[in-house]
Amino acid sequence: MTPQLLRTSFTDLVGVRHPVVQTGMGWVSGPRLVTGTANAGGLGILAGATMTVDQLEQAILEVKSRTDQPFGVNLRADAGDAGERCDLLIRHGVKVASFALAPKPELIGRLKDAGVVVMPSIGAARHAVKVAGWGADAVMMQGGEGGGHTGPVPTTLLLPSVLDALHDAGADIPVVAAGGFFDGRGLAAALSYGAAAVGMGTRFLLTRDSTVPQQVKELYLTTDLTGTVVTTKVDGMPHRMLRTPFVEEVEAASALRRFGAAVRRTRRFKQESGMSWLRLARDGRAMRTAQGRTLAQLALAANTPTLLRAALVEGDTGAGILASGQVVGVIDDVPSCEEVVDRIVAGAVEELGRASRCMV
Incomplete structure (x- = not known):
């Protein structure tokens, strides 16, 4: 276990040893992965959006039984039961x-009053300034290289624009x-x-520590730097995933065929999640208001939970989607969370030291 070698405003804010965060990936970031990350000194984040309220509470309790380190929970702010889920975090x-x-x-104020650190994800500098003005304690920005829902701007351009905008707004x-x-090298950069x-x-x-089936991990490991694609055909929003025959079939399908599949998967998601049609309708209306999605896009959005689960939980790569960042093309091993965190931190310290020696 590597001692703290890099102290930042984030490690101080959250109380972790290392400035490394494991993101809240749906169907992937469960108790085992979060615990592994937390015990390694990073911040693990539970993927609460793909759990029912009861499942989320059980997952939180499981993590707490396996570690005394800080961890987080990822939530959908537009969900009809967002307030109830926030109560779980506070309790x-x-x-x-x-x-x-x-x-x-x-909602930010309610969480902050209870001592919970609020960290929204953002994809544009103006969004960072907005949530900072609302009281957010930190932000996570994702560049276009990232997996899942993503934007068009690469990290090397988005990051400095976000930092500059926050500085200009006086948001520290x-x-x-x-x-x-x-x-x-990435952490040092x-x-x-x-x-x-x-x-x-x-x-x-x-x-x-990830519970993703081994055969799915092997598929990721054989993917090169050109093996991902960003498509809007799955759920109506730009979504980076592995380029598989199933995804290519979805890309080529007609709008009517995709809509029919979306309706069938909505019914399946309703059954698996225990949500009522009224709750689904309310969440859909909230998504339409918050994200400006059309009714057709909302129907497509119902694809995501069941398609992700089919691949990442059930291991069915022929009937599911595999969200992935472009870094999949340069990853060639499956270490433990502790090994990942230790070598990233040690590597960053080495790179920062090397860079400092370039100074004259």
């Missing part, structure tokens, strides 16, 4: 609330950089830009 003393979409100021909050990180930590998804998916 069980979860350290960090991570949001894929910006929570309203009232930590920025976690995500999208394209997998080793110590992010810290040199001015970030306070890095967030990684694909790198942690490909660890022994």
Whole structure:
């Protein structure tokens, strides 16, 4: 176990040893992965959005039984039961609330009053300034190299724009950089830009602590740098995933065929999640308001939970989607979370030391 070698505003804020975050990947970031990351000194984040409220509470309790280190939970701010889920975090003393979409100021205030660190994810500098003005304690920005829902701007351009915008607005909050990180060189580069930590998804998916089936991990390991694609055909939003025959089939399918599949998967998701049609409709309306999605895009969005689960939980790569960052093309092993965190931190220290020796 590596002692603290890099102290940043993020490690101070959250109380972790290392400026490394394991992101809240749906169906992947469960108790075992989060615990592995937390015990390694990083911040593990539970993927609460793909769990029912009861499942989320059980997952939180399981993590707490396996580690005394800080961890976080990822939530959907536009979910109809977001308030109930936040109550869980407060009641069980979860350290960090991570949001894929910006929570309203009232929700941020409620969490902060209870001592919970609020960290929304953002994809543009103006969004970082907005949530900072609402009281967010930190932000995670993801560049276009990242997996899952992503934007068009690469990390090397998005990160400095976010940092500059926050500085100009007088918002002194930590920025976690995500999208394209997998080793110590990346952490050193992010810290040199001015970030306070890095967030990684694909790198942690490909660890022994991840519960993703082995045959799926092997598929990731055989993928090269050109093996991912960003498509809007799965759920109506830009989504980076492995380029598989199934994804190519979805890309080529007609709009009517995709809509029919979306309706069938909505019914399946309703059955698996225990959600009522009324709750689904309310969540859909919230998504439409918050994200500006059309009704057709909302229907497509129902694909995501069941398609991700089919591949990442059930191991059916022929009927599921595999969210992935572009770094999949440069990852060739499946270590433990502790090994990942230790070597990234040690590597970053070495690179920062080497860079300092270039000074005259």
